[in-house]
Amino acid sequence: MSTQGLFASCETRPRVAVVGDIFVDISAKVHRLPEWDRDTEADYIEALPGGSALNQARQLHELGVTVKFFGAVGEDAFGKMLLAHVEGQGFPTELVKVLQVPSSICFVLSGPSDRGFVSCYSTTRAVGPEDLDDRTRSELQSCDHLHVGGYFNLPGMMKPGFTDFVRSCRQRGMTVSLNTQSDPSDAYTGTDGHILEMLPLTDLLFVNEREQHLIAAAVMPDGSTSPEALCQAYPELTLVVTRGEKGCQVVKCGQETLDVPTKPALHVVDATGAGDAFLAGFLSRWLSQPRGARNRAVLGDASELGQALALCCIGKKGACVKPVTLAEVQAE
Known part of the structure; x- marks a missing residue:
């Protein structure tokens, strides 16, 4: 698996529209x-x-892909801090919507053997297809590929207007990928069964083993949960299932x-963001x-590049502060 010359020139760089969650x-x-009533040091x-789609x-941007990104933050100190951080790295934020609600926050309590989470989904739930104004739609639909990230964190997007937008992207010749993440509601169908509208429009579905099992169980009429059964039901779909080690x-x-x-991980420092790094590596190679x-052969090569990025990600602290570089992958 070579990481040299991912894209031969600026003209061959894929243009990817990313729509999804920001935390x-x-x-x-x-x-x-x-x-309660005690302090914990x-x-x-x-x-x-944070947010799957943002990371x-x-x-993708770090790997040389041209990215147009749409998501939402709140008009508060957290939103301003996040935008300042990613803009300082040269990441494009001109299509990010600022909403009059608090920014979505995830508190991660990392202990000796496990982690706990406390999350506020304010902006991820509030953003919807009505926030895709004409300029934003035009910018996103100028791309070669549409990626929807953190789908189950975006109930406000699960409306006919967003389905129409995705369908319009396909009619313009764009390919489509979907990353669901886990479903806070545990339904795994989306609002009013919206995922049933998305799957026929999707070329690549990125999930982990648990998500794949639960999505199949939720959408298959006969209760089949295998990845093969899901692909038979949606024959245009390529299913990419991450399986950890x-x-x-x-x-x-x-x-x-x-x-x-x-490859086995020689040392695990922080697993946060490894799945996002894998997805970006896979997608960048596939789109090249x-x-x-x-x-x-391309699917295998894309998988290997994704895994190489994921291994680099878990081997360093703060991979979400700055994305993994190709130089880091080559040094492994």
Whole structure:
């Protein structure tokens, strides 16, 4: 798997429109969970840019992909801090919507053996297709590919207007990818079964094993939960299932399942953002090839690049502060 010359020139760089969630992650390293009416000391507390879609878009941008990003923050100090951070790295934020609600925040309490989360979904729930004004739609639809990230964090987008937007992107020749993340409601169908409208419009679906199982169980009429059954129901879909230390699996109707093992992680510092790094690596390699040439070999190569980025990500602290670079991958 070569990382040299991902894109031959500026003219061959894919243009990716990313629509999805933005969070400010407040991370605290603690040795025990807080108790009511007591203070709990933390080794550190830090604020990081978060949200699956934002971190996937930032990683794509770092890899040389031209990115147009749409999401929402609140008009508050957290939103301003996040935008200042990513703009300082050269990431484009001109399509980010500022809403009159608090920014979405995720408090991450990281303990000796596990983590706990406290989340506010204000902006991710408030943003909807009505926020895609004519200028934003035009900018996003000037791209080659549409990626929707953190789908289950975006109930406000689960409306006919967004389905129409995605369908319009496909009619313009754009390919479409979808990353769901886990569903806070545990329904795994989206509002009013919206995911049933999205799956036929999706070329690439990125999920982990648990998400794949739960989505299949929710949408398959016969209760089948296998990735093969899901792809048979949606024959245009390529399913990319991340499997942690077991690597990943790529499934497509009518083709032999592709199992791609990953190298063992020599040291794990922080697993935050590894899945986002994998997705960006996979997608950048997949998009670097002409549509008719995205064969089994390309899927394997894309998986390997994604896994290489994920390994770099978990091997350093604060991977969400600055995305993984190709130089870091080459140095491994």
